[in-house]
Amino acid sequence: MKKYTPLQIAVHLYAWSALALMIFDFFAGNLSPNFIQDLEQRTGRHAATLLVLSLAATPINTVFKWSEPLKRRRALGLYALMYATLHVIIFADLDYGLAWNLILETVFQKPYIIVGAISFLLLIPLGVTSFDVWKKRLGKNWKRLHQVVYLIAPLVILHYAWSKKGDIFTLQGDVIRPAIYGLIILIFFALRIPAARRFAANISGKLSSR
Numbered sequence: 367m368k369k370y371t372p373l374q375i376a377v378h379l380y381a382w383s384a385l386a387l388m389i390f391d392f393f394a395g396n397l398s399p400n401f402i403q404d405l406e407q408r409t410g411r412h413a414a415t416l417l418v419l420s421l422a423a424t425p426i427n428t429v430f431k432w433s434e435p436l437k438r439r440r441a442l443g444l445y446a447l448m449y450a451t452l453h454v455i456i457f458a459d460l461d462y463g464l465a466w467n468l469i470l471e472t473v474f475q476k477p478y479i480i481v482g483a484i485s486f487l488l489l490i491p492l493g494v495t496s497f498d499v500w501k502k503r504l505g506k507n508w509k510r511l512h513q514v515v516y517l518i519a520p521l522v523i524l525h526y527a528w529s530k531k532g533d534i535f536t537l538q539g540d541v542i543r544p545a546i547y548g549l550i551i552l553i554f555f556a557l558r559i560p561a562a563r564r565f566a567a568n569i570s571g572k573l574s575s576r
């Protein structure tokens with residue numbers, strides 16, 4: 367029988383927990399009167415969180431020399447795509463009743479939705495090609511393609527913060543959470559710079575040898 371590691375179990379449990387909770391809250395009547403918006407926001411937030419977690423794998427490996435998160439990156443990315451797809455289905459079907467003219471009108475009227483749509487369209491090829499067959503087929507280009515995630519993540523954060531209609535620079539409105547996500551992503555980006563990577567690995571090495 368296949369043995370699952372604690373991290374693997376945690377990843378799957380965490381990923382499915384949001385869907386389980388949404389279904390529970392739906393039947394228990396715990397959703398707000400505007401339940402469509404509730405579901406739209408929850409799926410969007412979970413997708414964004416899973417995407418940020420998938421980006422954490424490389425920095426965790428470089429700083430703490432713990433490589434297992436690298437093996438969980440694909441699952442986290444696919445779960446992010448799954449929740450983003452649910453988010454878009456809720457928007458297009460439950461919210462707009464698949465009225466495509468109205469959907470297109472709204473998308474082009476609200477720039478934050480254009481940003482969300484771009485990030486979603488970019489996420490799809492990453493999900494599709496995340497499997498080993500594609501890794502082999504695309505060779506060096508696979509890595510190049512998957513680096514697009516470093517463009518998608520800031521776009522998702524922008525979409526998130528903008529949808530809250532606050533001001534991310536003065537932290538007005540409900541933008542604290544997207545601002546925190548943005549900061550985390552910025553730290554992950556910084557850790558791609560070799561000097562910053564060496565500095566962080568040095569500190570973690572010193573701390574663990576104490």
Ligand code: HEM
Nearest residue numbers: 403407410411413414450454457482483485486522526529
């Ligand atoms: C075609 C693509 C997309 C559309 C049409 C769309 C639409 C929307 C809409 C209408 C809202 C505002 C909900 C409200 O507060 O009433 C929203 C919020 C949000 N979306 Fe998207 N979105 C898209 C893609 C994405 C993607 C790819 C992600 C993440 C990977 C995402 C994450 C979020 C988050 C985190 C929020 C804020 C949730 C909150 O208020 O707590 N969206 N989106």
